[in-house]
Each structure stands twice: as C-alpha cells, then as structure tokens.
Amino acid sequence: MPERPRFHERVLAFTRAGTKKTTPCYRACSSLPRPSSERLQRSTRPDSLELAQDLPRKVTSSDTHHHDGDRDGDRPTEKKQPPEKEEQTVLYLAYGSNLSVETFRGRRGIRPLSQVNVYVPELRLTFDLPGVPYIEPCFAGTQFRTNTANKDEEGAEKEEAVAEYVDPTSSIDIEKAPLLQDQRHGQAHTQDYHKNRWHKPLIGVVYEVTLADYARIIATEGAGHGYRDVVVTCYPFPDSYRPEDPVPEHPDRDRNTTLPPFKAHTLLSPFAWNDETNRYSLLRPDPAYAQPSARYLNLIRTGAAELDFPTEYRAYLASIRPYRITTLRQRVGKGVFLTLWLPPLFVLVVLSSLLADADGRSPDWLGKVQDAVMKAMWSSYDRFFRKIFGDGERTIGDTSIHGFTIQQ
Numbered sequence: 001m002p003e004r005p006r007f008h009e010r011v012l013a014f015t016r017a018g019t020k021k022t023t024p025c026y027r028a029c030s031s032l033p034r035p036s037s038e039r040l041q042r043s044t045r046p047d048s049l050e051l052a053q054d055l056p057r058k059v060t061s062s063d064t065h066h067h068d069g070d071r072d073g074d075r076p077t078e079k080k081q082p083p084e085k086e087e088q089t090v091l092y093l094a095y096g097s098n099l100s101v102e103t104f105r106g107r108r109g110i111r112p113l114s115q116v117n118v119y120v121p122e123l124r125l126t127f128d129l130p131g132v133p134y135i136e137p138c139f140a141g142t143q144f145r146t147n148t149a150n151k152d153e154e155g156a157e158k159e160e161a162v163a164e165y166v167d168p169t170s171s172i173d174i175e176k177a178p179l180l181q182d183q184r185h186g187q188a189h190t191q192d193y194h195k196n197r198w199h200k201p202l203i204g205v206v207y208e209v210t211l212a213d214y215a216r217i218i219a220t221e222g223a224g225h226g227y228r229d230v231v232v233t234c235y236p237f238p239d240s241y242r243p244e245d246p247v248p249e250h251p252d253r254d255r256n257t258t259l260p261p262f263k264a265h266t267l268l269s270p271f272a273w274n275d276e277t278n279r280y281s282l283l284r285p286d287p288a289y290a291q292p293s294a295r296y297l298n299l300i301r302t303g304a305a306e307l308d309f310p311t312e313y314r315a316y317l318a319s320i321r322p323y324r325i326t327t328l329r330q331r332v333g334k335g336v337f338l339t340l341w342l343p344p345l346f347v348l349v350v351l352s353s354l355l356a357d358a359d360g361r362s363p364d365w366l367g368k369v370q371d372a373v374m375k376a377m378w379s380s381y382d383r384f385f386r387k388i389f390g391d392g393e394r395t396i397g398d399t400s401i402h403g404f405t406i407q408q
Contacts, residue, residue, distance in 0.1 A: 032114050032115045032207075034114060035114040035115075035206075039089075039091075040091075040236070043091050049090050050264060051231060088210070089208050090214040091207070091234075091265065092206065092209055092264060092266065093118070093206050093232060094204055094205050094207060095120075095125060095140065095202060096139065096140030097139075099205060101306055108216065110207070110213045110216060113208045114207070114208040115205050117204075117205050117237045117241075118204055118206050118234035118235055118237065119201040119237070119247070119248065119251040120201055120203070120232055120235070120266075121145070121201040121252050123144060123145065123201075123266070124145045124202055125140060125198060126143050126288075127288075127290065128284075130284055130290070130378065133378070133381045133392030134325065134333065135334070135338075136293050137291055137323050137393040137394075138290035138292050138393070139296065140292070141267075141268070142266065142267070142269060197316060200313075201247065201249075203247065203313045204266075205307050206262075228267065228268040230265070230267075231264070231265055232266055233262075233263060234261060234263070234264050235252065235259070243311045245310065246310075247310050247312050289393055290393040291320075291321060291322055291323035291394050292323065294324070296322075297322050323395055326396050327390055327396055329390045330391070332389060333385050334389075334392070336385075336389070340380070348370055351366060
C-alpha cells in the first residue's frame with residue numbers, strides 16, 4: 001500500500017526526540033484570513049469539490065501537481081495551470097498534529113490560503129492509530145460520535161475516582177502486578193488517561209488549500225489507504241467568540257452560537273470504518289489502551305494555543321497524560337527495540353522516497369512490505385518485548401485499585 005498512515009512519522013519520530021528546533025519564519029506569518037462566506041457556502045452545493053466523490057483519488061491521480069519525492073518537509077513543485085484550475089480549492093478539516101504550524105506548514109510544506117476555527121458535532125477525537133512502541137505508541141484520529149459516549153463518560157468517572165486512590169510513589173512492584181479487573185464485566189480494566197473525557201463537539205481548524213496541497217495532505221497521511229476521507233458538517237466560531245466562553249453542546253441546534261454551517265473534507269480513523277480494500281490491519285486489540293507521546297501531544301497543544309482554541313478544550317488537551325518510560329527495564333527494552341527495528345524501518349523510508357511516483361505514492365508491493373514489517377514489529381513487541389521489558393504503550397505506574405479487583 002502506498003505510504004501507510006504515519007509510516008514516515010513513525011520512523012522520523014526516532015530522530016526528532018530531543019532535537020532542538022529553531023523558530024522558522026513561517027511562525028511570524030501564521031495568521032491567515034478567514035474564508036469568504038461565499039466560499040464556505042459554496043461547499044454545500046452538489047457540484048462543489050467538498051461533495052465530490054472519491055476526491056483523494058482524483059486529485060492524486062491528476063496532473064495538477066508534482067512531487068520531487070515525499071520527504072518530510074519538502075515543498076512539492078507545482079506545475080503551472082490555467083487560471084480556472086488554479087482557483088480551485090478544497091476545504092480540509094485538521095484536528096491533530098496538523099493544528100501545529102510547525103507540522104502543517106513546516107514539515108509538510110502546506111501553504112493554506114485561509115482558515116477558520118470550527119465545531120464538528122458529528123466527530124470526536126481519538127488516539128487509536130498505532131505508532132511505534134516505547135517511542136510513539138499512538139497517533140490521533142477521529143471517529144463518528146455514537147451511543148458509546150455514555151460508556152466513555154462512565155469510564156471517565158471511574159478514572160477520576162481511581163485517581164484519588166493512586167499513590168504514584170507506591171513501593172509496589174507494578175511491573176509484576178497482575179491486571180486489574182472490573183468486577184461487573186470480568187474484563188481487564190483499561191484507563192483512558194483522560195483521552196476520552198471530552199464529550200462535546202470536536203474542535204478543529206478548516207484550511208482552504210489548493211488541489212495540489214490537498215493531494216500532498218493525502219499522500220503524507222497514507223495516500224488514501226490509511227485514513228478514510230469523509231465529508232463532515234462544520235460550524236464556524238461566531239464573530240463574538242471568546243476563548244473563555246463554554247463550548248456549545250449542540251452547535252447544530254443553537255444557531256445563536258455559530259455562523260451558518262458548511263462542508264469540509266477530513267480523515268477518519270481506520271478503526272471507525274470497514275472496507276474490504278483496506279489491507280491495513282495493525283489496529284490494536286484495545287484501540288483506547290495506548291497513550292500518545294509527550295512530543296506528539298505537545299504538537300496538538302501548541303496548535304490549539306496558536307489557533308486560540310477555547311480554554312475548556314485546551315484544558316482537556318493539557319489533562320491528557322502522555323506515555324513515559326518509568327523503569328530501567330523499559331529503557332533497556334527501548335534500546336534493544338530500536339536497535340532491532342530502526343534499520344529496516346529507515347530502509348523502507350528511503351525506498352519509499354526513491355520509488356515514489358509524481359504523486360508521492362509508492363509501489364503497491366512496497367506497501368505490502370511495509371505492512372509486513374510493521375506487523376512483525378508489533379508482533380515482536382506483544383510476544384517478547386512487553387513481557388520481558390515492560391509496557392511500551394502505557395506508563396507503568398498509572399495504575400488503579402478503587403472499584404476493581406486484582407486477578408490472581
């Protein structure tokens with residue numbers, strides 16, 4: 001499969017950690033104009049690009065753009081097009097690391113024309129896309145909001161009660177402690193580490209981008225095979241917006257808090273959809289188990305601050321606890337894991353760049369090799385590294401005892 005979701009980011013995360021970054025010039029120009037009302041409303045018309053079927057395939061197979069290779073941070077070289085084609089733009093909803101100027105406009109080289117902050121009632125933020133154990137356990141995605149929200153709220157209430165009884169300085173050998181079991185369901189309890197505490201609409205930013213840049217977004221996010229492109233309804237922040245104002249529970253019902261809605265493309269987690277053509281099968285048994293890294297969380301939090309998101313939402317992001325290595329065994333395991341898997345991963349990244357076509361898409365056979373390597377990597381973690389060196393997805397030490405029994 002051409003460029004599986006976040007494959008390059010998984011590998012590049014090895015080298016980004018601890019790297020000192022300078023403040024690039026694009027930060028000084030981070031403010032963009034708001035899309036015109038006419039442009040937003042045009043997205044609701046049947047003939048708009050926002051409602052076009054299979055837009056990712058169309059733009060990545062068209063000749064409206066050209067990539068010199070999909071290297072992280074490289075800017076694609078665009079071919080000169082007739083004026084009417086140059087004026088075509090797409091509205092794209094970002095919600096994760098693409099909120100960050102450093103990521104979206106820096107590493108990925110996207111040059112949006114305008115932007116607007118929005119509420120998206122039909123989506124919720126998730127962290128269910130597998131990354132690399134011990135380094136980047138998971139990445140952000142979205143799913144449609146369903147009736148499982150009530151279950152998430154119940155889990156959040158349990159976790160809050162649990163937090164009052166957890167002693168992080170406990171001398172208990174938690175690496176050897178058995179799993180905690182829910183008395184009612186007889187299943188291993190998994191905390192969400194505050195990831196699922198947000199039960200209001202997803203908050204994101206909609207960028208207006210050219211067709212060439214939209215094709216690049218699709219290429220860097222899995223070339224249309226990892227995430228699923230969907231069209232969602234977005235509600236712009238009102239003109240009277242203040243960060244300290246509460247986020248509306250139902251912006252689709254309370255039209256006094258938002259401007260007229262419009263349509264935008266976004267990327268849905270593979271966990272939230274089923275497609276026979278989707279061969280990517282690295283989803284974890286419990287997608288809610290892993291914690292994102294501090295580096296990755298910082299990109300999202302920084303982006304939310306740059307975009308002046310609601311204080312309430314930023315507080316939620318700040319409350320998410322990142323994955324941390326807390327034991328010597330984990331540190332040793334991390335070193336052994338990187339020594340074993342870093343070379344083949346980097347070889348695949350190099351091959352993907354060298355063999356990429358004009359759209360930044362790798363040959364299908366290389367995608368299958370990437371699949372096989374990632375499956376083997378996670379299999380080695382599940383069968384060996386986790387048992388010997390400790391957890392590479394969740395922080396050891398954030399355990400709970402209140403309301404649960406210990407399996408003997």
